[in-house]
Amino acid sequence: MRELTFTAAAREALAEEMARDPSIFVVGEGVGERGGNFNTTTGLYELYGPMRLRDTPIVERGFIGMCTGAAMTGTRPVVDFMFVDFILDAMGELINQVAKIQYMSSGRLKMPLVLRGSIGISGASATHHSGSYFPMFVNIPGFRVVVPTNAYDAKGLFKTALRGDDPVIFLEHKALLNAKAQVPEEEYFIPFGQAAIAREGTMATVVAVGSMVRRVLEACDALASEGISIEVIDPRTLAPLDIPTILQSVHKTGRLLIVDETFAPCGIGAEIAAQVTAQGFDDLDAPIQRLNGVYTPTPYSPPLEAAVVPNTTQILQAIRDLLAE
Amino acid sequence: MAVEIVMPRLGWTMEEGTLVEWIKHDGDLVAPGDILFTVESDKALNEVEAFDAGIFRIPPDSDVVGKLVPVGTLLAYIVQPGEEPPFASGATSSQPAASTSAPAEPVPLVSAPVSAPATNGDHANGLPAISPRAKRVAGELGVEWTALQGSGRTGRIVERDVRAAAQNRPAAARVSPVARRAAGELGVDVDALAAQLPGQRITREAVERAAAQPSPAPTTADETRAPIPRLRQVIAERMAASSHTTAPVTLTTEVDATELVKVRASLKAAGQTDARPVPTYNDLLAKLVAETLAAHPQLNARLDGDSIVTSRAVHMGLAVDTDRGLFVPVIREAQAKTIRQIAAESAALIAQVRDGSIRLEALSGGTFTITNLGPYEIDAFTPIINLPQCAILGVGRIVAKQVVLDAEAERVAIRHMMFLSLTFDHRLVDGAPAARFLQQIKRYIEQPYLWLVN
Numbered sequence: 195m196r197e198l199t200f201t202a203a204a205r206e207a208l209a210e211e212m213a214r215d216p217s218i219f220v221v222g223e224g225v226g227e228r229g230g231n232f233n234t235t236t237g238l239y240e241l242y243g244p245m246r247l248r249d250t251p252i253v254e255r256g257f258i259g260m261c262t263g264a265a266m267t268g269t270r271p272v273v274d275f276m277f278v279d280f281i282l283d284a285m286g287e288l289i290n291q292v293a294k295i296q297y298m299s300s301g302r303l304k305m306p307l308v309l310r311g312s313i314g315i316s317g318a319s320a321t322h323h324s325g326s327y328f329p330m331f332v333n334i335p336g337f338r339v340v341v342p343t344n345a346y347d348a349k350g351l352f353k354t355a356l357r358g359d360d361p362v363i364f365l366e367h368k369a370l371l372n373a374k375a376q377v378p379e380e381e382y383f384i385p386f387g388q389a390a391i392a393r394e395g396t397m398a399t400v401v402a403v404g405s406m407v408r409r410v411l412e413a414c415d416a417l418a419s420e421g422i423s424i425e426v427i428d429p430r431t432l433a434p435l436d437i438p439t440i441l442q443s444v445h446k447t448g449r450l451l452i453v454d455e456t457f458a459p460c461g462i463g464a465e466i467a468a469q470v471t472a473q474g475f476d477d478l479d480a481p482i483q484r485l486n487g488v489y490t491p492t493p494y495s496p497p498l499e500a501a502v503v504p505n506t507t508q509i510l511q512a513i514r515d516l517l518a519e
Numbered sequence: 520m521a522v523e524i525v526m527p528r529l530g531w532t533m534e535e536g537t538l539v540e541w542i543k544h545d546g547d548l549v550a551p552g553d554i555l556f557t558v559e560s561d562k563a564l565n566e567v568e569a570f571d572a573g574i575f576r577i578p579p580d581s582d583v584v585g586k587l588v589p590v591g592t593l594l595a596y597i598v599q600p601g602e603e604p605p606f607a608s609g610a611t612s613s614q615p616a617a618s619t620s621a622p623a624e625p626v627p628l629v630s631a632p633v634s635a636p637a638t639n640g641d642h643a644n645g646l647p648a649i650s651p652r653a654k655r656v657a658g659e660l661g662v663e664w665t666a667l668q669g670s671g672r673t674g675r676i677v678e679r680d681v682r683a684a685a686q687n688r689p690a691a692a693r694v695s696p697v698a699r700r701a702a703g704e705l706g707v708d709v710d711a712l713a714a715q716l717p718g719q720r721i722t723r724e725a726v727e728r729a730a731a732q733p734s735p736a737p738t739t740a741d742e743t744r745a746p747i748p749r750l751r752q753v754i755a756e757r758m759a760a761s762s763h764t765t766a767p768v769t770l771t772t773e774v775d776a777t778e779l780v781k782v783r784a785s786l787k788a789a790g791q792t793d794a795r796p797v798p799t800y801n802d803l804l805a806k807l808v809a810e811t812l813a814a815h816p817q818l819n820a821r822l823d824g825d826s827i828v829t830s831r832a833v834h835m836g837l838a839v840d841t842d843r844g845l846f847v848p849v850i851r852e853a854q855a856k857t858i859r860q861i862a863a864e865s866a867a868l869i870a871q872v873r874d875g876s877i878r879l880e881a882l883s884g885g886t887f888t889i890t891n892l893g894p895y896e897i898d899a900f901t902p903i904i905n906l907p908q909c910a911i912l913g914v915g916r917i918v919a920k921q922v923v924l925d926a927e928a929e930r931v932a933i934r935h936m937m938f939l940s941l942t943f944d945h946r947l948v949d950g951a952p953a954a955r956f957l958q959q960i961k962r963y964i965e966q967p968y969l970w971l972v973n
Contacts, residue, residue: 420601448652448678479652479678480671511520514599518572519672 197374200366201233203345207352208272209238210381212246215270218356219246221257222274231276232312232371258284258309262291265307270356278311278365279325292361293336304359305336308352313341314405315455315492315503316368324492324499326404326456331363332433332465338362338386339433343407345375347430350384357383369405387434391443395425398449398516401440401466402426406453406504413509424513432462440466441474448479451516455503458486480519485512521604522571524555524595526588529565535589536560543569545577546697546722549597550674556594572672573597574697576604601700649676660685683710698723705730750844761906766945769901769913770954774961776917776937779803782967798862800917801837801891805861807963808912809833809853810970812887815956817948819886821907827947836885836905837865839872846872847905849885893917899938909947912960913940937964 198206212218219242220235226249229236239247250257254275261271275281281288288309295305313326331339338360342348348366355362392407393414402410407428414424425443429436444450450470452463463484470482488502504512526536539557543549549569558565569575577595588594596604646665649657653676657664662685669676701723702709707730712721747755761767783800790797812819812833820829835853839846848868850861871877888905893916902913915938922934939960943953963970 448650475651476655477652479650480675514601518599519675519677 195376195378198345198349198377199372199374200342200345200348201371203349203375203377204342204352204366205234205236205238206377207349207356208235209241211353211356212238212242215356217269218272219248219269220272220274221248221250221261223250223252223276225249225274230274232366232368234274234310254280254283255287258287258292261307262287262295262305265305265361266295266303268304270306270308272308272310272356275309275311277319277323277325278313278327278363279322281309281311281327288361289334293334296360297336305361306359307361308355308364309361310364310366312368312371313365314367314369315487315499316405318494318496318499319368319492320494321491326365326367328363328365328403328432329456329461329465332435332462333460336361337433338431340364340386340431341404342366342430343370343404343428344373345377347384347390347428349377350382351386351430353381354383354386358386365404367405370408373408384430386431387436388430389436389439390428390430391425391439392428393424393426395423395447397423397447398451398513399425399427399440399443399447400513401450401452401463402428403432403452403454403456403462406455406509409504409506410453410509413506413513416506416510417513422513422517429462435462435465435469437466437469437473440470441477444470444474445477448477449516449519450478450482451485451512452482453485453504453509453512455487457489458484459489461486480516483512483516483519485509520599521576521602522573522597523593524569524575524597526558526590526592526594527567528590529558529560533560533590535587537585537587538583538594539564539585541577541584542566543575545575545579547575549573549575569597571597573599574602576606578604578606647676648673650678653678653681657681698726701726748844754844757906758903761903765904765906767901767904767942768945768950768953769940769942770950770957771899771938771940772957772961774937774939774964775922775934776964777935778967779964780917780935782971795859796862796866798858799865800893800914801889802858802862802865803967804889804891804912804914804964805835805837805850805853805865806856806858807967807970808887808889808960809835811956811959811963813854814959815952817952818910818943818956820909820947821886822909822944822947823907830886832886834884834886836888836908837868838888838890838905839869841873843875846877846882847885847888848872848877848881849883851884887911889914893937899940902940902942904942904944910941910943910953910956913942915940939964 208220220238222230224231225235226239226244226247229239235247258273261273264271292305292307295303313328315324328339328341331337338355338358340351340355340362342351352364355364392402393411395414400410407426410426414426417424425447427440427443450467452466454461454463458464463486467482467484471478485504485508487504490502492502493499526538529536537559539559541556542554543556549555550572551570553569554566555569555575556567558567574597575595576598581594583592583594598604647667647669649664649669650671653664656678660681662681664676664681664684667676667680667684670680671677698721699709705726707726709721709726712725712729779800783803787797816829816831819833820827832852833854835850836847837850839848848871850856850864850868853861856864868877868881871881885905885908887908888911890902890911891914892900893914896916898915900913902911904911917935917937919933920936921931922936924930924932939957941953941957
């Protein structure tokens with residue numbers, strides 16, 4: 195089967211859906227002739243021109259507001275934020291309008307708005323370009339929050355995002371954009387709220403989010419040679435969150451670790467831990483543990499940047515500690 | 520990561536100290552709060568505790584005991600299971616720690632509590648800590664967990680401890696991690712080994728010894744191997760307990776049972792026209808032994824801790840052989856029952872034992888037991904006391920013999936003779952009273968009217 199990068203797979207999903215549905219258009223800084231800062235729209239401008247690949251000035255709140263209005267009228271805007279950190283300038287529109295409009299209109303208005311952007315700590319991007327913020331969005335009712343971790347999932351989840359009627363926050367980790375995976379030629383969709391079991395195992399469950407999935411899988415390869423069998427779950431979407439799959443795994447293993455690059459307080463690990471404790475208490479053989487990035491603005495210095503993200507050594511130690519509980 | 524154990528600063532002005540004694544030794548499992556070693560400083564002896572859990576590792580070339588060393592001298596490590604202590608990195612007993620400590624690694628935010636966890640057993644309700652899962656599994660498997668030793672980091676009982684207890688094998692905690700690794704390398708079943716050495720901690724040496732020994736001989740083609748059935752296990756345990764704890768003495772005597780044979784013959788003849796069960800020899804013996812015990816209560820007794828409990832009531836156990844093994848149903852208050860009542864009751868009990876419907880109460884509480892091997896043409900034997908009872912009467916076959924009735928007149932006769940074998944616990948009763956008891960039984964068998972009129 196052919197292999198595509200994460201970026202190419204997501205771009206293919208966008209191209210397929212734009213060809214199928216003329217109401218889809220893309221808005222953002224550099225998405226036109228330039229093809230997007232992360233090549234998210236490369237080649238599409240030639241096909242669909244400036245009406246459907248609209249470059250904007252640096253006014254996030256302004257173009258989000260316009261796209262919100264456009265979505266209310268029945269079109270399907272895709273807003274490309276380049277770095278999702280920039281979405282913060284539009285939080286008033288997002289939380290008060292985008293997330294609430296279907297509720298406020300008793301469902302008469304739809305909000306088929308896809309908001310995409312790169313996330314995560316990678317390549318000395320410094321603190322204004324390294325955020326992930328997904329716990330904030332998960333906290334707001336109304337948003338779908340998608341964090342794909344490979345090219346296959348990126349395409350299937352992006353297609354689902356472009357077909358739905360709810361606002362979707364589609365978050366692409368910078369460290370994963372060039373990673374290749376097998377992507378079939380045939381059309382496919384991945385539903386929201388369905389976690390992937392990235393690796394089957396029996397002795398402990400590790401839920402890994404975003405770029406941590408790859409690191410955890412590497413750690414588990416090392417542990418497998420010692421006969422330590424770990425199950426790894428990639429939630430793929432954080433809202434909705436597939437708690438049943440995690441519970442099923444914990445029922446099998448009795449132990450749970452959540453590895454997440456983002457900050458621990460009120461994070462996705464806290465949410466998973468609370469739900470598993472509430473619903474799977476009798477399955478727990480040890481306290482649920484979390485391994486998170488350091489609670490600090492991301493440093494620019496490459497050695498310091500590396501120091502704030504959980505590395506394979508720390509993941510291995512966290513798993514060993516969990517097994518020793 | 521290995522935790523370095525150094526000579527601590529035990530007072531503001533302390534610069535050096537003497538390690539007096541290792542309390543924990545190389546390879547020991549340690550928990551926070553365990554005393555690792557003692558230190559003498561400023562003429563005071565101090566105990567040094569572990570702050571971390573893991574395996575205590577002392578460098579093999581350590582010669583620090585008894586020496587005065589500077590504060591901060593690296594003495595030992597606490598490592599995690601499977602982790603090698605960094606002995607090879609040049610850390611020796613006389614190097615100060617500062618020269619060996621690696622630059623601090625960046626530590627991610629792990630939201631586990633970092634304070635020392637409460638050790639097991641500190642709980643307000645006095646019960647050990649147990650994980651919710653272990654508690655659920657204990658419920659499912661019917662394991663009584665309150666006495667288990669937990670192998671979790673804080674001594675918490677975890678699932679593996681409950682499963683180990685359910686399988687009647689000692690908890691994994693008793694096997695040192697080093698031993699477990701050695702067992703893996705040497706192909707030794709470490710859990711089976713632990714089961715063979717109850718109460719012992721399994722060390723690497725034990726694993727190596729086991730590896731050097733040949734495994735138990737496999738069964739040959741003409742042998743079969745089967746697990747011990749539950750009833751056999753119970754019988755085995757009780758017989759062994761009796762044999763190990765009592766001081767058994769067996770007295771035998773030959774009895775002229777001719778009159779008893781006549782009694783039984785008449786009852787049998789009368790029984791032809793009677794629906795009630797005909798009293799058997801066992802029923803007659805149960806009644807006459809119960810009468811005898813009334814006069815010799817020291818044989819109707821049991822040892823209970825520091826005291827001897829003597830029973831006025833005679834609860835007579837009758838040993839019954841079945842397809843499944845030996846059962847001893849009990850006839851309550853045999854001394855107060857008529858022979859007819861005993862006969863009816865014993866017939867019912869034996870039927871219940873044979874068809875498996877007998878209740879546990881009917882099998883317990885006996886104060887004396889009769890076992891009869893007469894039907895198998897056995898004369899005399901040495902029964903084993905049915906604990907906690909004091910004595911058991913073995914009954915032999917009744918056989919017609921020529922006996923001397925009057926030596927002076929040189930008169931002989933053919934009589935029905937029978938051997939009795941009384942085993943009694945010499946801890947409870949001496950030989951003479953036991954002999955008098957057996958002699959009384961002999962009288963009653965030879966002259967049944969003596970007790971039949973009672």
